Amino acid sequence: MTGARMPALVLDEADFCLCRDWLRAAAGVELPPSRKPFVAGRLARRVAELGLAGFGPYLHRLREDPAEHARALDLLLSHETRFFRDPGPLLWLRDRLRARVVRAAPARVWSAGCSTGQEAYSIAMVLDDALGPAGWEVLGSDLSLRVLQRAREAAYDLPACSELPPAWFQRYARIGHGEQAGRFRMVPTLVSRVRFEPLNLIGPWPALGRFDAIFLCNVLCHLTADVRRSLVPRLLGCLGPGGALVLGAAETLPEPLPPLMRAVPSVYVLRPGG
Ligand SMILES: C[S@@+](CC[C@H](N)C(=O)[O-])C[C@H]1O[C@@H](n2cnc3c(N)ncnc32)[C@H](O)[C@@H]1O
Structure with a gap:
């Protein structure tokens, strides 16, 4: 660790829309605009882990790579649950x-x-x-x-x-x-x-x-x-x-x-x- 900070990744509107369309096609799940900060937060860590230059290359990768497709679904879907929830x-x-x-x-x-x-x-x-x-x-x-x-x-x-x-x-x-x-x-x-x-x-x-x-x-x-x-x-x-x-x-x-x-x-x- 050098202590140098990574510049914050910015999820622009075009990449958010690509991500929304991908999730609709992959799971039928809707990402309303209010979820943009959530999407940016969840995917930014993964983009950094993979050493990619930004969200654009990541969105390209998850369309090509089935393992990354599954990983991104896990990151973006809510899995919240509990016993006897209702x-x-x-x-x-x-x-x-x-x-x-x-x-x-x-x-x-x-x-x-x-x-x-x-x-x-x-x-x-x-x-x-x-x-x-x-x-x-x-x-x-x-x-x-x-x-x-x-x-x-x-x-x-x-x-x-x-x-x-x-x-x-x-x-x-x-x-x-x-x-x-x-x-x-x-x-x-x-x-x-x-x-x-x-x-x-x-x-x-x-x-x-x-x-x-x-x-x-x-x-x-x-x-x-x-x-x-x-x-x-x-x-x-x-x-x-x-x-x-x-x-x-x-x-x-x-x-x-x-x-x-x-x-x-x-x-x-x-x-x-x-
Ligand atoms: C919020 S959890 C609800 C869990 C449990 N039913 C409950 O009420 O506690 C929603 C689950 O639905 C799954 N899910 C979302 N879209 C799905 C799809 N298209 N096909 C199958 N499962 C899906 C997610 O992976 C997630 O585990």
């Missing part, structure tokens, strides 16, 4: 599944845009509580391979345990020792029933089957208006009869309104025949 829909799901008298097939729930897995494991705890250790499965998906890797590890820093009701922490988590000191891990019986797969919500999807509920929480609000409008009907096509779409607490359904009825706040159920 308990209302989870409790609604538990009560609904408990009330089912005849269950022909395992209950299936999809956490779409699952980030590091806390939402998928919260759903898994609720399903285990409602149905016991079998008879259900959870799919978590995200376009970021880095967050999926962390989700599969199922290990979290101890402060996150305060997000779980104490009785559930005791039942579904184990405190780490040795190299895992300061962390906790979800119990294997839960982890074995939660599958994490890479999936870009704006790309083609593999055959996923039908779900009893799809959690699309705190994802829609980041997407462009066009993507919001086209994504919701695609998701409804993956719901079984009476299936539910769950949004984040501050999110609303896009217009034109799909054939759904609001069951409780943030939970929308397919209308019969819808």
Whole structure:
């Protein structure tokens, strides 16, 4: 270190627009002008790490280099999440599944845009509580391979345990020792029933089957208006009869309104025949 300061990189309007268009095409995510300082801050460090002359050469590189494409997505997308972020829909799901008298097939729930897995494991705890250790499965998906890797590890820093009701922490988590000191891990019986797969919500999807509920929480609000409008009907096509779409607490359904009825706040159920 010489102590010499690097001149601050300036993200000009043209480069911001290139970046916005790239993110729209790569993930369907909107970058409003108010996010320009955030984009500049996030990418400036990476531009410096790579020793590039500015944002222009970096934007060229991320279009050519798949690893840098993935890295830039990680830098620019919000991965904020926590256990039981919005308990209302989870409790609604538990009560609904408990009330089912005849269950022909395992209950299936999809956490779409699952980030590091806390939402998928919260759903898994609720399903285990409602149905016991079998008879259900959870799919978590995200376009970021880095967050999926962390989700599969199922290990979290101890402060996150305060997000779980104490009785559930005791039942579904184990405190780490040795190299895992300061962390906790979800119990294997839960982890074995939660599958994490890479999936870009704006790309083609593999055959996923039908779900009893799809959690699309705190994802829609980041997407462009066009993507919001086209994504919701695609998701409804993956719901079984009476299936539910769950949004984040501050999110609303896009217009034109799909054939759904609001069951409780943030939970929308397919209308019969819808
Ligand atoms: C704010 S987090 C929400 C996590 C969790 N659903 C929750 O509510 O706590 C949004 C997640 O959506 C993912 N995401 C954004 N655009 C996506 C896309 N086009 N396809 C798949 N995942 C996407 C991001 O990578 C991120 O992990």
